[in-house]
Amino acid sequence: MTLPSGQFPDLRNRGVLVTGGGSGIGAALVEGFLRQGARVAFIDIAEDASRALADKLAAETGQRPEFIAADLRDVGAAKEAAAAAIAALGSIGVLVNNAARDDRQPLEAVTEDSWDESLAVNLSHFFFLSQAIAPQMRQTGGGSIINFSSIAFMLNMPEMPAYSTAKAGIIGLTKSLAGKLGPDNIRVNAILPGMIVTERQRRLWLTEDSIAQMQEKQCLKRILVAEDLVGPCLFLASDCSAAMTAQTMIIDGGVF
Numbered sequence: 001m002t003l004p005s006g007q008f009p010d011l012r013n014r015g016v017l018v019t020g021g022g023s024g025i026g027a028a029l030v031e032g033f034l035r036q037g038a039r040v041a042f043i044d045i046a047e048d049a050s051r052a053l054a055d056k057l058a059a060e061t062g063q064r065p066e067f068i069a070a071d072l073r074d075v076g077a078a079k080e081a082a083a084a085a086i087a088a089l090g091s092i093g094v095l096v097n098n099a100a101r102d103d104r105q106p107l108e109a110v111t112e113d114s115w116d117e118s119l120a121v122n123l124s125h126f127f128f129l130s131q132a133i134a135p136q137m138r139q140t141g142g143g144s145i146i147n148f149s150s151i152a153f154m155l156n157m158p159e160m161p162a163y164s165t166a167k168a169g170i171i172g173l174t175k176s177l178a179g180k181l182g183p184d185n186i187r188v189n190a191i192l193p194g195m196i197v198t199e200r201q202r203r204l205w206l207t208e209d210s211i212a213q214m215q216e217k218q219c220l221k222r223i224l225v226a227e228d229l230v231g232p233c234l235f236l237a238s239d240c241s242a243a244m245t246a247q248t249m250i251i252d253g254g255v256f
């Protein structure tokens, strides 16, 4: 699967910050925005993979995305990374809150610490990065915040209580932020991916059987990949969706 061929001219030179841009869906988003001519920064904890991605994209596109190393579970580090991104890009018009970690954990194994850690990696930084960047968006006339949720919280998945809670919480957060920031022309929407077959998903969780079972539920009978999220994200970032806020967009091949 290749990136979408469509062009969104208003994204040219737009400052775009993607969290978790070092691999998976985030890496496809970094490339997708770069190929629109946007100025892109991304935050990730995985330094080697992220530097390799920045080198590869610089060689391929002639534009180097700005990599900012940070552990987003640390709210102080997340705020510093947001300030570094604003400094690097001049201004941010698009924030994509994407970083997450979909660990499985049986009910009996969840502890107070593991619960808090899961919400820290899957939910809290969505709020604190939005809070850190909204004032600059307000000053520069508006912006678009795109929050990655998941269809997982609607699938009764037994081994993901904290992750599912976080992903459901992102919908509430999206609606609340949209209400607060709408008067400043800052739009906030959520994307709910279905089963996106990345290298990590294959390595950790997916089997040929589980992929086939999900395809059975999908209307579209093909594997969904990271690049499938790029077009919807460009649309939500662009002025093409100028009247759209507080919405959730499901990209799952038609499971729901």
Ligand SMILES: NC(=O)c1ccc[n+]([C@@H]2O[C@H](COP(=O)([O-])OP(=O)(O)OC[C@H]3O[C@@H](n4cnc5c(N)ncnc54)[C@H](O)[C@@H]3O)[C@@H](O)[C@H]2O)c1
Pocket (backbone or CB within 6 Å): 019, 020, 021, 022, 023, 024, 025, 026, 043, 044, 045, 046, 070, 071, 072, 073, 097, 098, 099, 100, 101, 102, 121, 148, 149, 150, 151, 152, 192, 193, 194, 195, 196, 197, 198, 200, 201
């Ligand atoms: N892949 C799927 O099937 C799927 C399905 C539904 C929703 N989603 C959502 O889409 C988004 C991207 O998913 P993905 O499959 O590409 O995930 P991924 O695990 O492949 O990538 C996540 C990225 O976030 C980074 N990251 C993790 N913890 C971090 C931390 N503490 N600080 C900074 N960076 C950190 C990782 O290094 C990685 O580069 C996530 O929000 C995920 O919940 C994915």
